[in-house]
Amino acid sequence: MxxxxxxxxxxxxxxxxxSEIITMGVLREMLHELGWPISETECVSLFVGRALKDQGPLIFDHTGVHTDEAWIAQFRERRDVALSAQVxxxxxxxxxxxxxxxxxxxxxxxxxxxxxxxxxxxxxxxxxxxxxxxxxxxxxxxxxxxxxxxxxxxxxxxxxxxxxxxxxxxxxxxxxxxxxxxxxxxxxxxxxxxxxxxxxxxxxxxxxxxxxxxxxxxxxxxxxxxx
Known part of the structure; x- marks a missing residue:
């Protein structure tokens, strides 16, 4: 060839x-903590393939919370723990x-x-x-x-x-x-x-x-x- x-x-x-379902599971959990009861289907549709840092306005619209660098760092830390065990x-x-x-x-x-x-x-x-x-x-x-x-x-x-x-x-x-x-x-x-x-x-x-x-x-x- x-x-x-x-x-x-x-x-x-x-x-x-x-890895997508693992990552989306962590993200959903954290969005639920902010008050957004997002479903797995909606989470996949809105977030897969896009940088989380660019989705701040979307998250704010649903939660009233500005997701700063500290929140994103916490997400990455929790995500990496899950990926290390499951991916x-x-x-x-x-x-x-x-x-x-x-x-x-x-x-x-x-x-x-x-x-x-x-x-x-x-x-x-x-x-x-x-x-x-x-x-x-x-x-x-x-x-x-x-x-x-x-x-x-x-x-x-x-x-x-x-x-x-x-x-x-x-x-x-x-x-x-x-x-x-x-x-x-x-x-x-x-x-x-x-x-x-x-x-x-x-x-x-x-x-x-x-x-x-x-x-x-x-x-x-x-x-x-x-x-």
């Missing part, structure tokens, strides 16, 4: 690790990364909207960090997080590839919008779980195609060897 693109850029939560790799991603890393070498990276500590914690716990060798990019370390394209542009620049020649693997509308805005081809991942985004929503956001099983991913980003 050979590369079909110049680089592969992976979102983390929901693509590499099965697992997405089924099939380890095998897919084995093939893709053999084909692409160092032209793969993680470009997540999450803070770096969370990315590192999750990849270390699942053992997926060995595929990326520190090529991790956080939306918290660029001017604007997803749905802005900044983190994907930063990752492509660091890998030395034009973003238009990269492929992005995403599972949220905000992430797809970010990848498309960067100029990359975007593959949407939707596995049918209650935390996953519907395929039609990913396509509407600009995903070139949507797949439901990580066993399909290597074929989508790699070409057959020439005869």
């Amino acid at each position: 050979r590369p079909a693109f110049a680089a592969v850029l992976f979102d983390c939560d929901g693509v590499l690790v099965d 697992e790799a997405i089924p099939g991603i380890e095998a897919a990364l084995g093939i893709i890393s053999d084909v692409y070498g160092k032209k793969i990276a993680v470009a997540s909207g999450a803070d770096r500590k969370k990315i590192e914690l999750q990849l270390a716990r699942t053992g997926l960090d060995r595929f990326f060798d520190g090529r991790l990019f956080s939306g918290m370390e660029v001017p604007k997080s997803k749905p802005a394209p900044d983190v994907y542009l930063a990752a492509a620049r660091a890998l030395g590839v034009a973003p238009e020649r990269a492929v992005v693997v995403e599972d949220t509308v905000a992430g797809v919008i970010a990848g498309v805005a960067a100029g990359a081809t975007v593959l949407g991942y939707s596995n049918g779980s209650h935390a996953s985004t519907a395929p039609q929503a990913l396509r509407k956001a600009g995903a070139a195609s949507v797949f439901s099983n990580m066993a399909e991913l290597a074929t989508l980003v790699c070409s057959e060897q020439d005869a």
Whole structure:
């Protein structure tokens, strides 16, 4: 097999690790404490794929509380405890990364909207960090997080590839919008779980195609060897 693109850029939560329900559980608990009886479905719809720091006005509208840096730090602390105990790799991603890393070498990276500590914690716990060798990019370390394209542009620049020649693997509308805005081809991942985004929503956001099983991913980003 050979590369079909110049680089592969992976979102983390929901693509590499099965973390969204764990994180949303902690967030729901803290929003309940503020007086917002938000449901799991609503929490997933409003917060998955978006930076919590950008959702302050939304939280204020429902609670009358300004969530400052101290509140966000408390959320991250409680979130990390839960993730450290529970997070697992997405089924099939380890095998897919084995093939893709053999084909692409160092032209793969993680470009997540999450803070770096969370990315590192999750990849270390699942053992997926060995595929990326520190090529991790956080939306918290660029001017604007997803749905802005900044983190994907930063990752492509660091890998030395034009973003238009990269492929992005995403599972949220905000992430797809970010990848498309960067100029990359975007593959949407939707596995049918209650935390996953519907395929039609990913396509509407600009995903070139949507797949439901990580066993399909290597074929989508790699070409057959020439005869």
